[in-house]
Amino acid sequence: MADYIIPAQTRIGHVHLKVADLDRALGFYRDLLGFSLITKYGNEAAFISAGGYHHHIGLNTWYSKDAPPAPTRSAGLxxxxxxxxxxxxxxxxxxxxxxxxxxxxxxxxxxxxxxxxxxxxxxxxxxxxxxxxxxxxxxxxxxxxxxxxxxxxxxxxxxxx
Missing domain, CATH: 3.10.180.10 (2,3-Dihydroxybiphenyl 1,2-Dioxygenase, domain 1)
Structure with a gap:
């Protein structure tokens, strides 16, 4: 396979995080850091952004509702x-x-x-x-x-x- 270099204009568009408590996560990202709520899917997911973009951060509890934090010494973000x-x-x-x-x-x-x-x-x-x-x-x-x-x-x- 030939060497490939990703285009210079490529950007990381958003991150999607598993959270234990959606309201608590919104309290941090929306209320403290100042992101705007774009849309919410019931009590399971929310999408927030700066400047009206569709979303910079997705938050969801689909697999993590009320779960403990991931161990510090493990693979992941x-x-x-x-x-x-x-x-x-x-x-x-x-x-x-x-x-x-x-x-x-x-x-x-x-x-x-x-x-x-x-x-x-x-x-x-x-x-x-x-x-x-x-x-x-x-x-x-x-x-x-x-x-x-x-x-x-x-x-x-x-x-x-």
Missing amino acids: FHTAILYPTRRDLAVALQRLVDAKYPITGASDHGVSEAIYLNDPDRNGVELYWDRPQEEWPRKPDGSIEMYTHPLDLEGLLGEI
Whole structure:
């Protein structure tokens, strides 16, 4: 088979998560993070998005109603990454988490991006981040991207608002 390179315009369109409690999940993704409810299928599934898209996140209880979280040390999704358009937008999200006293599990500067890490109520990992402009990304001498993990200056981030 010939080498194939996926088109550069390809994007991850949405993530669909199994949750134990639909209302609790909506409380996190809709009420805390600010996604809009697009449609709901009874008490079993909901589709939410930013900006009116058909859905960025699907939530369902089809196989997981009232189930415990998946074990941390098992195969599966590590985290869902939610990309904010600007650093200020990420700062607003952080302030909402702080105001709600919602626990944050980490915060990193990766050179190419700044990220805040947390878990949703079902212990699914969530990354909230913004990308620096590509021309600011750190590069190795050969031109490849040099990502790293340094502590994120949360006070500096909150200074954006």
